[in-house]
Every structure is written in C-alpha cells, then in structure tokens.
Amino acid sequence: MHRSPFPSPSRSWRRGGPVALVLTALALAAVPATATATADPAVRAGHCARMGHLRVPGAEHQQTACLAELTTAGTVASGHTDPADWGGLTPKDLAVPSGVPGIQIDGYFPDASTTNTNHGWNHDAQFVIRLPDRWNGGLVVAGTPGNREQYANDRAIADGALARGYAYAATDKGNTGLAFYRDGKAPGDAIVEWNERVTQLTRAARATIAQRYHRPPSRTLAAGLSNGGYLVRWQLENHPELYDGGVDWEGTLWRAGGPTLLDFLPKALRAHPVYAAGGEGAERAREAMHAAGFPAETEFLWPYHHKVYWDLTQRIYREELDPDFDGATEAGTPYCTTGTPACDTDYDYATRPEEVRQAVERIALTGRIGKPLVTLHGTLDALLPISQDSDVYARMVREAGRERLQRYYRIEGGTHTDALADVFPDRLRPLAPCYREAFTVLEAWLAQGYRPPASGTVALPAGRTAVASANDCSLDTGGAGGTS
Structure with missing residues (x-):
C-alpha cells in the first residue's frame, strides 16, 4: 500500500508522453x-x-x-x-x-x-x-x-x-x-x-x-522485498556480471504463462465477498479461495487484504500490462461486482489477447540466475501466495539447472507485510529478522565457501516474545549445511 491517493478515472494522459528511459552513458x-x-x-x-x-x-x-x-x-x-x-x-x-x-x-x-x-x-x-x-x-x-x-x-x-x-x-x-x-x-x-x-x-x-x-x-549484493525482490531475481538473471549474489524477500513473480497476480487476485475478488457473506455458496467460495492459492491458515487475513490490497493491486498492475481491458477507464472501477462490464473482478488473463502475454514477457523471469540467490517467503503471505510465487520460482530455477545457486527458505508464519505481525503476534512472525539472517548466510556462502542450510521450511518457534520475534531468526531447516 502506498500513501498517495488513487488518481481520478481519466485516460487522457497515456500513450503519447515520452518514455522515461533516458539512460545517459x-x-x-x-x-x-x-x-x-x-x-x-x-x-x-x-x-x-x-x-x-x-x-x-x-x-x-x-x-x-x-x-x-x-x-x-x-x-x-x-x-x-x-x-x-x-x-x-x-x-x-x-x-x-x-x-x-x-x-x-x-x-x-x-x-x-x-x-x-x-x-x-x-x-x-x-x-x-x-x-x-x-x-x-x-x-x-x-x-x-x-x-x-x-x-x-x-x-x-x-x-x-x-x-x-x-x-x-x-x-x-x-x-x-x-x-x-x-x-x-x-x-x-x-x-x-x-x-x-x-x-x-x-x-x-x-x-x-x-x-x-x-x-x-570487492562485493556487490542485490537485496529487495516484494517488487524489490523481483528486481533482485531479474538482475541476477540478466546482469550477473554486476553482482556477487542477492537476497530475494518475497519477490513478485512475472511470467507470461503464469501464475501471476493477474491470475489469482481476480479469483479472490470473486470468491471472498461470497465467502464473507455466509449462507449458501460460502463454503464453495472458501474452497475457491484455497484453490486460488490462499490456504486455510490465512483466512483471518482475508478481510484486511480484500479491503486494502487485492482490488487496488489487481487494477493498477492490470492497467500497466493490459490497459485496453477497460477501454477509456483508467485502472478500472474499484470493488466492482461480478457481471459489471470491464470489471477487474471478472478479469481472465488466459482469455486476453496475445499482446497482453507479450507485455508480461517483457518483464518475465526465467529462473536462469547467474549468481547465488537466497530467497525467503512467508507461508501465510495473503498478497502473493507462496504456492503461486516463490514455490514456482524455485521450480523455475531448478528446471533451468541453477538449483545449486539458490537457497529457498519457506518461513512458517510469515506474511507479506511485517506490520501485521504486530497486530497478530500469536499467529504471525515478522520476516525482517529472517532477511537479516539470510543476508549473513549469503555473506558466508560467498566469502568462506560455506554451504548454507538446505532449502526447506523454517518452523515457527513457539513461546517467543514480540521483541525476540522481531530480531531473531534461524534458517536451520534441519538439512545439510556446513562447508562446501
């Protein structure tokens, strides 16, 4: 969420302005x-x-x-x-x-x-x-x-x-x-x-x-969270000569064949209101949410994400990649109900013209990283569900034959925004200390030839104080580590 107000629904701005890509030698x-x-x-x-x-x-x-x-x-x-x-x-x-x-x-x-x-x-x-x-x-x-x-x-x-x-x-x-x-x-x-x-x-x-x-x-490292994590992935795939490694904290996944947020957010926008209303159809809608990638353990986060993130995120990123979907309207109609013409709730990426996939391909990831990458993602991420994002990216890295260059830690109890861990301290853990630990893991990996803990799920520790949860995280998954 950004503090800026949402723009008025005018479309007179767009395709005639200069491209802001002036990169001076x-x-x-x-x-x-x-x-x-x-x-x-x-x-x-x-x-x-x-x-x-x-x-x-x-x-x-x-x-x-x-x-x-x-x-x-x-x-x-x-x-x-x-x-x-x-x-x-x-x-x-x-x-x-x-x-x-x-x-x-x-x-x-x-x-x-x-x-x-x-x-x-x-x-x-x-x-x-x-x-x-x-x-x-x-x-x-x-x-x-x-x-x-x-x-x-x-x-x-x-x-x-x-x-x-x-x-x-x-x-x-x-x-x-x-x-x-x-x-x-x-x-x-x-x-x-x-x-x-x-x-x-x-x-x-x-x-x-x-x-x-x-x-x-002597060493250059890329680091970022959410869209910043996507940038780390892209840099290590496309400019590995500039970096020695990177830490990717819940990076956004873009690939022309999906899944992307344009796949799972419209499903959430359709199903959540039915689930929240209760009554007939609620259980079916709940199952649809789970099938879209939002596990049962995240249900307590759904109302907040529906109000704050899902609708806005879908509309502005869809506008960037598929502006013709809603004609002259800029970034859709907030919280439109299914059946409304040009409504993002009914958006179906799979049926959109090939030009849309070509736009996504311009920013797509491949998994072909060229330098060591440590990825971490919360299992309770209710904005970029882990099964639709970092699980997929780790598979892409593996299929590209670059698995030896990645460590992937699934952080049990982590969600997309750490401030929510302050609101739900009994259910969530912040990822900031896990990022700091991932950074030290990457340092050791590069400097000492140390083999980081194996990729896997990092269990949620029980009985931690808020201060300890905010500052301590072990990435030990129980797998092999030690020296390489």
Whole structure:
C-alpha cells in the first residue's frame, strides 16, 4: 500500500508522453549540478573526506551531506530519510543500529516523469547513496517495494547493511505512486524501467565508491522485498556480471504463462465477498479461495487484504500490462461486482489477447540466475501466495539447472507485510529478522565457501516474545549445511 491517493478515472494522459528511459552513458556524462551540505560540523580527514569531489556518473543533479549517522537512528532527525516511505514494512520492535557516520548523496538521473516529490524536485529516477566512513569493501543495491520511493528500504535493508560496513544505494525505480502505470508509451514500459534503473544505479554507485575509497567494491549484493525482490531475481538473471549474489524477500513473480497476480487476485475478488457473506455458496467460495492459492491458515487475513490490497493491486498492475481491458477507464472501477462490464473482478488473463502475454514477457523471469540467490517467503503471505510465487520460482530455477545457486527458505508464519505481525503476534512472525539472517548466510556462502542450510521450511518457534520475534531468526531447516 502506498500513501498517495488513487488518481481520478481519466485516460487522457497515456500513450503519447515520452518514455522515461533516458539512460545517459555513465562514463561520458556531463558533470551534474551539485550541492554540498554539512550536517556534521567536524568534516575532517577520514570522516567525509573528499566529499566535495564526489560525482555520481550520469546524475543530472545531486546533493551531498556529511552525516554523523547514516542509519535511521540519525537520518530521521536530520531529515535524510522519509519515515512515511518505509511505514508498515517492518515490525515495531526491530532493532535500530547506530554508530555509522559517513556521506549521503541524494540526486536523480535524467527522466521525463515527475511522480516523486521528495526534496521538492518533482522528478523521478531519484536515488540515495550512503558511504560509511568505516567501509567493509562491499555495496548493497536495492529497488523499492510496491510503488514507494527511494527511502522505502531504509529500515528493512539499509540499516543492517550500513551497520555491517556496506555502502548502500537505492532507487525509486523511475516511477512511483499508485498511478505508476502512466509512465511510458507501451504496456509494460513502467516496469521495464524499474529493471533498467536498478542496473543504472548499480553501475553508478560502483563508480562513485571508487572515487570515495580509491577502489571499486570487492562485493556487490542485490537485496529487495516484494517488487524489490523481483528486481533482485531479474538482475541476477540478466546482469550477473554486476553482482556477487542477492537476497530475494518475497519477490513478485512475472511470467507470461503464469501464475501471476493477474491470475489469482481476480479469483479472490470473486470468491471472498461470497465467502464473507455466509449462507449458501460460502463454503464453495472458501474452497475457491484455497484453490486460488490462499490456504486455510490465512483466512483471518482475508478481510484486511480484500479491503486494502487485492482490488487496488489487481487494477493498477492490470492497467500497466493490459490497459485496453477497460477501454477509456483508467485502472478500472474499484470493488466492482461480478457481471459489471470491464470489471477487474471478472478479469481472465488466459482469455486476453496475445499482446497482453507479450507485455508480461517483457518483464518475465526465467529462473536462469547467474549468481547465488537466497530467497525467503512467508507461508501465510495473503498478497502473493507462496504456492503461486516463490514455490514456482524455485521450480523455475531448478528446471533451468541453477538449483545449486539458490537457497529457498519457506518461513512458517510469515506474511507479506511485517506490520501485521504486530497486530497478530500469536499467529504471525515478522520476516525482517529472517532477511537479516539470510543476508549473513549469503555473506558466508560467498566469502568462506560455506554451504548454507538446505532449502526447506523454517518452523515457527513457539513461546517467543514480540521483541525476540522481531530480531531473531534461524534458517536451520534441519538439512545439510556446513562447508562446501
């Protein structure tokens, strides 16, 4: 869910605007306009050294700040993050590390769209790069979940990475907000840009790091959740030369032959109201929900997801990939009932024209990862059901002959949004600590030749306190690990 309001149902915007995919040649870009700010009065050798000389290749604009604290323990107060951007993504008791001084660079690459209003720039392709004084030689790159902006991963991913000494870079993916589908000319353009912007930022961040520390990163890792997890998968499939590995936290699955959210969300929109109403047909509707991928154990989550996620998600992603379904209407009619003309509740991907599958193919995953990938997914995910997403992707990786490059952990009791674990602490566990553990597993796998715990289901521990659940997770599945 994004905080932006849903756009009005007008369609005069769309296919004539310029495609926002201006990717300037990094090494040959003109020097961008630069502003330098000092939040720490003691800029000296070793702390923010050479800050004024840093240039992000390809950036149209950047501003640089010397900060006493790069994690959210300091950036909330200094104004170098946006808490609204990461609201709801992590449990309230997740520990916040501190003690990471360094340089933050905010800026944007050339782009024609204007959905991101951060800094008053009204300019997309915004990024943030954080360079700690005490650097471990590595870089973590992230694209945002949902349709959020570049600070969305600051609590979930950036804090932990920075505390471990990594440099960190994140992008808004080139378009933001619930009307992200307005960006581009052809179906799929907006999501295609997501992938290109992550690639662009990775190259630029690596070059910026070489300026700051006088050597390129020795390790580059991709990390992300939800749509950000999809970006990790895509990068390791299409640009493995840029990365050493990645962590995929419940990544969205796109493949032309399905399943995708365009398959299972309309089924939920049809069945859930009948189930919720009770009476005749309720049990059949319940069975239809289970068949669509929403297991019985998630039934307590269905009312919330029907109200908040299913309808909105179906309409805006369908608009991006199949805009002709509802003619001149923009992103359908909210909560339309079955039988209403051009109603997303009745959407049937299998019967749509071939052009729709071609649009999905532009963003599709193959499973052909080229570098080690750790995937984790909650068994109680009621937005992207595990049987319709990561179970399928793990099979794709296996069928592509890349199984040795993946570890896949099914987290019992995890759901798509960690804030729900605060609401249902007796039924759910947050995934944030499991992500942090997956990150350490990947580090060991790459650095020491350590063989990670076998893929499998991670049992839900009994009798844990909320604080322990928010900060501790073992990925031991009982399978073989040890050294390779």
